[in-house]
Amino acid sequence: MEFLRPRSVREALETFQKTPGALALAGGTDFMVGWNMGLLNGKTVVDLSRIAEWKxxxxxxxxxRIGSLVTHAELQRHPLIRREFPLLVEACALIGAIAIQNRGTIGGNIANASPAADTFPSLAVYEAVVHTASPQGRRAIPxxxxxxxxxxxxxxxxELIEAIEIPYARPRPSAAYFRKVGTRAAQALSKTVAAGLLWLSRGKTVAESRFALGSVAPTIRRARKAEDYLRGRKLTAETVGRAMDLVEAEIAPIDDVRSTAAYRFAVSKNLLKEFLECRPR
Ligand SMILES: Cc1cc2nc3c(=O)[nH]c(=O)nc-3n(C[C@H](O)[C@H](O)[C@H](O)COP(=O)(O)OP(=O)(O)OC[C@H]3O[C@@H](n4cnc5c(N)ncnc54)[C@H](O)[C@@H]3O)c2cc1C
Known part of the structure; x- marks a missing residue:
């Protein structure tokens, strides 16, 4: 294996231009699994960890704006992230265990694109934008x-992820919700993971809601039909029940080693119910 360690963004992009097929390495928590399996033999690996601009x-x-090399542990400690994006803090606190949180980066979590990734529901409801850089230029991708x-x-x-930009949720939501459902309290990949933001106007009427689910489809899902249905409606047993039915139609879970499709359908609906019933914070 060839191992390269660029010191700047410019150097990293030049490296990728000169070496087609090179692989990026950030915290290495996903990457090293492939290394142990021999999947990286003969490859060129570009270690991004010296790029100070992305930290x-x-x-x-x-x-x-969060640099792609910021770790899950750093996100949990940062006062601004704690104040503005509590759902992201909750997600990062449940990734693997402390050793993984100390090494794993937000950019690596996104680039790895696991359907069960725990930061995704939070980033989806906060409507984050991913900023990338490549020798061809820069892009901002919702x-x-x-x-x-x-x-x-x-x-x-x-093309590399250089930062994640998250707009402040304004007006501040009436309620915010995060829940990871796994087999254990730590070192468990999600069977289902959800995040939600709710804005209520007078009389328990929904002004706006955002709800996202992970591990229930090939990629992260926003429950757009349920969100649209709830807008302008009062939260009653009937409207919550209807929203739960709409969520069922928006996901496509599978049976796998961690869970079954039937369980994921049931849990997803219950998580939406729990979200809509949660007390404002
Ligand atoms: C024991 C264990 C438990 C885990 N538990 C969880 C969990 O509970 N929840 C969860 O969500 N994840 C979990 N993970 C997965 C992993 O820790 C996270 O996805 C982590 O955020 C990956 O970040 P990293 O910096 O370690 O990425 P790396 O392993 O360095 O890279 C991951 C992938 O992303 C690419 N990449 C990295 N950075 C960039 C970049 N800036 N631009 C473009 N591509 C890039 C790499 O080429 C690679 O393909 C677990 C992993 C392990 C080993």
């Missing part, structure tokens, strides 16, 4: 638009 968290007027299928993205060869 910061910058507050802007309308949102925050979060849901980056995924092409399980473990597949629309990133082009040599």
């Amino acid at each position: 910061g968290i910058e507050a802007g007027k309308t949102g925050v 979060f849901l638009g980056i995924f092409a299928g399980p473990k597949k993205t629309h990133l082009r060869p040599g």
Whole structure:
């Protein structure tokens, strides 16, 4: 294996241009699994960890820009992320266990494109934008638009994630919800994972809602039909029940080693119900 360690974005992009087929390495938590299986033999690996420009968290007027090399542990500790994006903090706190959170990066989590990735429902409801850089230039891709299928993205060869931009949720939501359903409290991949934001106007009427589910389809899903249905409606047993039925029609879970499709359908509907019943915080 050839192992290269560029010190800047420019150097990294030049490296990828000169070496078609090279593979990016960030925290290595997903990558090293392939290494152990011999899948990386004969490959060129480009270690991004010296790129200082991608390690910061910058507050802007309308949102925050998170460098792709920021780790799950750093996100949990950052005061601005804790204040503005509590759902992302909750997600990062449940990724693997502490060793994985110390090494794993947000950029690596996105590029790995696992349908069960725990940051995705939060990033989907906060309507994050992924910023990329490649020798051909820069792109800003809406979060849901980056995924092409399980473990597949629309990133082009040599295109790297450089940052994730998340707009502040304004007005502040009336309620925010995150729940990971796994077999254990740590080191468990999600059977289902969900996040939601709810804006209520007077009399329990829904002004706006956003709800996203992971591990129930080839890629992360926003429950758009349920969101549209709930807009302007009061939260009653009847409207919540109807929204639950709509969620069922928007997901396509499978049986796999962690769970069954039937369980995921049932849990997804119950998570939406729990979200819509949650007390404002
Ligand atoms: C024991 C264990 C438990 C885990 N538990 C969870 C869990 O509970 N929830 C969860 O969501 N994930 C979990 N993971 C998966 C993993 O830890 C995360 O996806 C992590 O965020 C990956 O980040 P990384 O920096 O380690 O990526 P790496 O392993 O370095 O890279 C992952 C992939 O992304 C590509 N890549 C990395 N950075 C970039 C970039 N900037 N631009 C373009 N491509 C890039 C790499 O080429 C590679 O294909 C677990 C992994 C392990 C080994």
